Amino acid sequence: MSNTLSYIIQINENFDKVNSSFNKFQTNVHTGIDKVQKQLNGLRLNNLIQNISSAADGLTAMNDPGIKLSTSLYDLSAITGVTGSKLKEIEGYARENAKTFGGAAADSAESYKLILSQLSPEIGKVPIALKAMGKEASITSKLMGGDTVAATNVLTTAMNQYQVSLADPIKASKEMAKMNNVMAASAKEGSAELPQIAQALEQSGLAAKTANVSFEETNAFIQVLDKNGKKGAEGGVALRNVMATLAQGRFLPKDVKAELTSAGVNINKLTDNSISLSERLKPLKSIMTDQALVTKLFGKENSNAAIAMIAGINEAERLTTAVSGTNSAYEQAAIIMEAPSEKNKQLQAQIDDFKISLFNGSNGLLAYTNILGNTARDFSNLMPIFQGAGTIISTVTSATKLQALWTGTVSGATAVWTGIQTAFNTVMAMNPIIWVVIGIMALAAAIVWVVSKTEGWGNAWKHTVTGAKLLFTAYVETVKAQFNTMVNGIMIGIDKIQIAWYKFKNMAGLGDSKANSAEISKLNSDVEARKESIKAGYKKAASTAVAAGMEFKAAYDSVKWKKESKTDDAGIADAGTIPGAASKGGAGSSGGGSASAKKSNEAVATGGTKHNYITITIKELNGLKDVVISGKDAANKAGSEVADELLRILAMATTATG
Template identity: 50%
Template sequence: MQAFNYQFNVNGDFTSKMSQMNEAVGEFSAKVENAQGWVVSMAQKMAAFELASGYVERLASTFEGLASSGVKLDSQMHDLSAVAGVTGDSLKEIEGYARQSAKAFGTDASVAVEGYKLLLSQLTPELGKCPEALQAMGNSIQITSKLMGGDGVAAAQVLTTAMNQYGVSLDDPIAASKTMADMMNTMAAAGQAGSAELPAIKAALEQCGMAAKAANVSFEETNAAIQVLDKAGKKGSEGGVALRNTMAILSQGRFLPKDTREELEAAGIDVLALGDKNKTLKERLEMLKPVLNDSALFSKLFGMENANAARALVQGTDQLAAFTEQVTGTSSAEEQAAIIMDSYAEKQARINQQIEDVKISLFQATGGATMWAGALSSVLVPVAQLMPLFSGLGSLMTWIKGIQWANMWGNIRGYMYAARIQAALMNRELVTGQFVSNGFMINITRATLAVLRFATVGIFEGLKALGAFLLSLVTTGTASTTFAGIASTAFGAFKMAAVTACRAVSVAIMNIPIIGWIAAAIAALVAVGVYFWNTSAKFRAVLKGTWASFKAMFTGIAELAKQVFGAIGDLLKACFHLDGAGISAALNKLKAGFSDYGKQIGSAFKTAYDEEMAASAKEQEVKKKKEQKPTQAAIPGIPETPQVPTIQSPTAGATDVTGGKTSTKSAGSTGADKIRNITVNIERLVDKFEVHTATLTESAERVKETVTEVLLSALNDTQLA
């Protein structure tokens, strides 16, 4: 068989499009580099402004730190002056005591002044006139606060509660300060010996302090009784109420109920001695031990609600005495505070307060200048943050100043003239619907205008057409003809506006650099799908089978749901009746439902596939019968045409041309039936088709068949690639 050398040259606008894409990429890269340089420059400027702003903020923070302690102390001292009416040297003296307390105990000076204010408000403002007593009481508060986690307010409330409940006289402030210190040590020792801490002692004293004072029970024995009741489960205010009620019943003496008094006297208990204030609480409670086991009498004496607390006190008299001895004449609070203040954190706090005291001195020495400096620095912060805006405004004003307004106005007039011409041309294109691509921006603008024109003129014409059409239906004669003509014209205008809008949008989309390529790719995929639909029976069969399976899947959902829910109902019924056979049947029914559903889908696919393959085979058979032509010998009266010899390659190793491959060597021309040097040029695959050959001696019909075979083979190779 003759071998051919064929060559396809695909030209046209492919090379130019690739060049344009390359240029666009280069321009984009240049713009990115320019933008990057601008961003870097802006970042450098912003970094400088950020550095200045940070410096101003740190400066403001420094001034604020220097002035904060002095400002707090000054504010507290003015509040104390308002409460106590202390001014002048006395106020300065109290301030000095507060600063000394801060350095001694490691707390802020303003905290010490807050304790002074609580003393003045809870005890008496007259303490302000005795700074020494106020200082001593303030120190007691500071010591107590060390036992309460540094809570100075709670410590002041504990001490002032004890002082007020026991009615400590404040006529002699110095003596009162010493009493406060003794109470502080007593409560601290009680908390150390027993189980009730200072907050619980405070809550109990709020309930029983005055009653204990009235019953002439010492503060030490009262704290011991609170600890006894706390161990018995009467904690805090509950223990204070129980102690108050017990002491009140004991103090009734001869006013006890007659039957109760008689029972007590029969047991050898002197009811008058029970209320004797000269006796200690322990002594009075021990008198009741003979009736301790008489529950009825004990409950009658103290009442059901107080019987348990009174029993705990009577039984715990020995413990009451021990606690009283432990809390009397001690310095427990000072000792505990000293241990706590020996910690590293407390030492560090005292050092910090030394530094804070220097800041206060600086604040007072400068007369509040640091306060003004801090305020000014806080104003500079937003100014520094606005510097980029000021810089930008300055550059903008410089640019505006350098504008050549006359030339710019001339350019604007030129742009307006060109825009008017362009608008006129664009309007003509929108009216006629005939336009070509003119660049990305023009295409987008034209597409927008076309859509707006359709939304206004097109919709109006459509409504007009519908109205005229309806009028042509309800009228007759000339009027009907007139309205029909108007409707036809309006429908035409509506169609033109719609087609123009769609065409403009399509052109704009296709010319978007990325979307255009995506659209082209989609179009290519659609073309491939159409090609395989037209050429491949299996492709059509698979698609039709898939569609049929989808339809079967959706149409069978109702039946599947019916079977599934029915099976679930049967399953639930069988479960309630404990019917094993019913459960098995329901499960089989559920399984059969899904199995039938799958079989329906598969059967639909197979049926559609087989039908399409059968129809395609039948169509191919019909087509082959039509293409088979009778030979001339089969037609009577026409002589048979001699057979054309088969073209063969004289060179060994040449491959079949129809296989889609070129020969390994150039074909030689040794006979009259040989063709050599065939070149096929295709421009855009539709524009141009050329065939060049030499030494052509074969018939035209044979050459046509040969060229067709070569072309189809090459096209098949291209499509496969």
């Protein structure tokens, strides 16, 4: 009968649960970092970008009225050659006009520029006349939905077509005012609006002037033709052709003259420029029913227009009287300007005028701050891209370092694990149950051996966490350094502009030379300080990144194989001792152990009343259970729990064997 006690140790290891716990921990760490990064992006970066964008918009809004007016005035100066005090006078009129009628001072200056380019640059030499013409354009624009350019074109077209003399600019401005009221009254009384009147005048104005047809009567017949379907330019062409036919007089075809004379029409009256166009057309009323003669006289293209004009003589006379000597344009504009929207425009014009004063007061330097502000906005808009690039670089770098750490940690154990797996596969191939049990025991022993032969995991984890914190800090410091570069870059630009200004003052002999030099010295000092601030920001980010790298290296170096401790032979337990059995030479022992122990062993081995197997079940590797791993004592805690579990089971084995 054998005295050997056989142990069957069954290890049920839940590796899935271990992996799940670790994966859950890893996911929580990544999620936490992602949340921090999102908060940084959402609360800091976006707010930063918004603030920079708002500042840029504010600078643009402050700068806009002044720079636009300045640009228009320089264009005006280029056209007219007007400079100095007269150009300044024109600027004052433009600003005053804007406050009176609402709108931008630059629009008033643009109106002046159109007047000068379309009429005569010489008007610019008489600013008061230019002011009066600009006022007429602003009044007309109120009747045209605020379109100052279109209104100016209407007025200049009328002036040019009727060849108004510009030798006396002040007198010409009064003629423009008269024409303005005539066209406004015409649009009010008839069906053609101001744009259509201007189009018709482009085609017929010069002919009417040559035929000595008054501006008022020309407008009247434009309205008559418009009502009969001849609108805009088409009506102007028709009016011009009818007047051209009448002007032929004695040069009309003989057969036509004979027919007209037979109908009682006085040919000479048709060409009499001393009477109105209506009076010239009246003799033709007698042939209105003779379609053939009307067509022969005016041609197929113009016969309908001629009939409309002859039939509308009474209406034309009424309209001529209605549009003469009125202030219709002023009256209509006054009504329109009572609207709340117009009041708002006038208020805005006053605010813009204040901004122009600031622009002028800074000698145009506000324009440079506008450019710098917009440049800051451009850089801030690119910051998410910089951030993304930084994230990619830091992620790749971190991944590489972590991979190196892990590879270095487990590389020493690779051969051991390979040997274990090979042995296990061999055991499984042999199939007998006893060898399977032995193989499992060998695998368990190897696992315990690997764990027992390595050390330093606590320090490795501590260095890894510290390195991760430093790496994140380095990333934040990089973002801060980028922003610091942008802000200080803008400020350096402003300082440089100021330095140039004080240098110019010294060169031009403006102000106190010592004070100017002191300001230049101070500004140069500020520039150097800003440069140093930029360098310091990147230096701090770099040093933090280096420190993070050192922590990861320390983590890698922390995990080592344990050195075998040297002890006396007396300190080494007998490897053949069975748990629960007395040691050789121990108290109360004989050479072969106690008789009761032998008896119990024999009973167990031969199938006595006690079990001949002991099952050791470890359901959670290293005591990981469902507890979240955290803190520097996690590894020690896990190891102690496994040790406690094994001791408890081995104690049970001792009891079982007596």
